[in-house]
Amino acid sequence: MTVAEPTRREQILTTAAELFAARGFHGVSVAELGAACGISGPALYKHFPNKQAVLAEMLVSISEELLAVGRARVAAADGPAAAVRALVDWHVEFALGHRPLIIVQDRDWESLPDEASAQVRALQRKYVDLLAGQLRMLRPELAKPTAHAAAQAAFGLLNSTPRAGHAISDAELRTLLASMAVAALRA
Amino acid sequence: MTVAEPTRREQILTTAAELFAARGFHGVSVAELGAACGISGPALYKHFPNKQAVLAEMLVSISEELLAVGRARVAAADGPAAAVRALVDWHVEFALGHRPLIIVQDRDWESLPDEASAQVRALQRKYVDLLAGQLRMLRPELAKPTAHAAAQAAFGLLNSTPRAGHAISDAELRTLLASMAVAALRA
DNA sequence: TCCCTAGGTTAACGATCATTAACCTGGGTG
DNA sequence: CACCCAGGTTAATGATCGTTAACCTAGGGA
Numbered sequence: 001m002t003v004a005e006p007t008r009r010e011q012i013l014t015t016a017a018e019l020f021a022a023r024g025f026h027g028v029s030v031a032e033l034g035a036a037c038g039i040s041g042p043a044l045y046k047h048f049p050n051k052q053a054v055l056a057e058m059l060v061s062i063s064e065e066l067l068a069v070g071r072a073r074v075a076a077a078d079g080p081a082a083a084v085r086a087l088v089d090w091h092v093e094f095a096l097g098h099r100p101l102i103i104v105q106d107r108d109w110e111s112l113p114d115e116a117s118a119q120v121r122a123l124q125r126k127y128v129d130l131l132a133g134q135l136r137m138l139r140p141e142l143a144k145p146t147a148h149a150a151a152q153a154a155f156g157l158l159n160s161t162p163r164a165g166h167a168i169s170d171a172e173l174r175t176l177l178a179s180m181a182v183a184a185l186r187a
Numbered sequence: 188m189t190v191a192e193p194t195r196r197e198q199i200l201t202t203a204a205e206l207f208a209a210r211g212f213h214g215v216s217v218a219e220l221g222a223a224c225g226i227s228g229p230a231l232y233k234h235f236p237n238k239q240a241v242l243a244e245m246l247v248s249i250s251e252e253l254l255a256v257g258r259a260r261v262a263a264a265d266g267p268a269a270a271v272r273a274l275v276d277w278h279v280e281f282a283l284g285h286r287p288l289i290i291v292q293d294r295d296w297e298s299l300p301d302e303a304s305a306q307v308r309a310l311q312r313k314y315v316d317l318l319a320g321q322l323r324m325l326r327p328e329l330a331k332p333t334a335h336a337a338a339q340a341a342f343g344l345l346n347s348t349p350r351a352g353h354a355i356s357d358a359e360l361r362t363l364l365a366s367m368a369v370a371a372l373r374a
Numbered sequence: 375t376c377c378c379t380a381g382g383t384t385a386a387c388g389a390t391c392a393t394t395a396a397c398c399t400g401g402g403t404g
Numbered sequence: 405c406a407c408c409c410a411g412g413t414t415a416a417t418g419a420t421c422g423t424t425a426a427c428c429t430a431g432g433g434a
Contacts, residue, residue, distance in 0.1 A: 008381085024297060026213035029421060039382070042423075046381050051422065107294050110211060145354035146363060153347045153367055160343025167332035176333060180340055180371040187370030195411085217392060226412070229393075233411050238392065376434090383428070390421085398413070404406095 009047050012037055016054050021100035021162075025055055025108040056116035059109055062101050063123035066094060070130050080137035087131050088181045091158050092174055099162035106159055128152055135185060154181045196234050199224055203241050208287035208349070212242055212295040243303035246296055249288050250310035253281060257317050267324035274318050275368045278345050279361055286349035293346055315339055322372060341368045 006014070015036045019028045030051055031041040048054050073090050077083035095102045109120055131151040136142050142150070158181055164173060193201070202223045206215045217238055218228040235241050260277050264270035282289045296307055318338040323329050329337070345368055351360060 024211075024213070026211070027297070030423085031421080040384090042384085042425095043382055045423075110214070145352075146359065149351050149355050149360060149363060150367065152351060153344045153364055156347025156350075157340045157344035157371060160340045163343075164336050164339060165332075168336050172333065173336060176336060177340055179374045180337065183374030184344060184367040184371040187366045216390080227414090229395095229414085230412055232393075378433095379431095381429095383426100385425085385427100387424075388422095391419085392417105393419105394417075395415085396413100397415100399409105399411095401408105401410100403408085 008037070008039075012044065012047060012054065013058055017058055017098075017100040017104055020055065020058075020108060021103040025104070025111040052111070052113050052116075055104075055108060056112055058101065059105055059112065059120050060116060060123070062098065062105060063120050063127070066091070067123050067127045067130070069094075070127055074130060074134060080134045083134040084131065084138060084185060085178075085182060087134065088154070088158070088178050088185075091155065092161065092177050092181070095158055095161045096170055096174055102159055102162045128155065131155075150185060154185050157181050157184060195224070195226075199231065199234060199241065200245055204245055204285075204287040204291055207242065207245075207295060208290040212291070212298040239298070239300050239303075242291070242295060243299055245288065246292055246299065246307050247303060247310070249285065249292060250307050250314070253278070254310050254314045254317070256281075257314055261317060261321060267321045270321040271318065271325060271372060272365075272369060274321065275341070275345070275365050275372075278342065279348065279364050279368070282345055282348045283357055283361055289346055289349045315342065318342075337372060341372050344368050344371060 012033070016028070016033055019033055019036060030044055033051075033054075034041045034044050037044075044051075044054070048057070069090055070087055073086040074083045077086045105120075109117065112120060128148060128151045131154065132144070132147040135151060136144065136147045139147075158177055161173065161177060168176075199220070203215070203220055206220055206223060217231055220238075220241075221228045221231050224231075231238075231241070235244070256277055257274055260273040261270045264273045292307075296304060299307060315335060315338045318341065319331070319334040322338060323331065323334045326334075345364055348360065348364060355363075
């Protein structure tokens, strides 16, 4: 069976993720992005209506994936403690596997067009609330805003991943971050 | 005694911090920044050589302050456990008091001119190493890169502060974040 | 065979911006 | 009093960039 060759749309999306992560959405010109894909400049408009749409597709799809898989893992978990651990593991797994996307997501989401921006914010909020909800089942003494803030802080910890230097192996980083996040959520 | 009225330079710096935090360095034009200060456009060049210099002064000075005070608190602490706690407390105190600066620091430092960028990176590295060093004294089993990654993750947690909604009081947020960070570092 | 269309190309346009030029003004100093 | 200059002003400049226009080409279906 043949290796699935990526469509040009996909190539543009992954290339854009790397470039945006490295220099920011506004720091990458359409011409650069095209060149990095082997085509040049305006050819991008055969695949996307404009530059913001590239960013939008990228961020909306990963927000959706994070939420969908997160929900599935919670549903499959045996109780809130397991659910919290499952969510942490899922997020660190995703973050390690898609470092550029994580960087772009929390640096450049303000550059989105209004509609997509609201959509991403809503998805992210649901994702944070997913963790916050499980956390409150585990620790009923937490008020809702407190649990939300704690969940957000845990994701902040996990999202520091991509900036890490390569002096430590992915496997070690994975267990380190997961155990730190779980400990923080238990505090 | 009269209230210390800020010099125009200072006004520009604090205004720029708020605007950059809200819309990103590239998202704020020189004209907008001037207007927000009550002057207009090119008048900024009477106080700074160019737009990047505003960002540079902002980021270098806060990096220096973080490091200097961090060192002082470590020196004043009674043992590594107290030093870790002091560093966490100092960072959360600073982050809560200077939310826009924290946002700008980890979103826009790549927009700095090369020299300033290197300077900020060096200061930040020393700051992270300060925490990592105390952590290794506390937990000698940690390898140096591991401790560094753990320290970075803890700062990632603490820097999630500014994005938090206002549904929770600063006082509560302060103790929540501090205890989460300390717990994560102990894990 | 003929034509349509998907997916390229280069050239041109218009907006936005950072930066510079040229000019003004009022208050403190020699 | 005369002058200087710090700190403004508006207008102009040049670069960059996103986007559009106009055009080309290969390949597959009627």
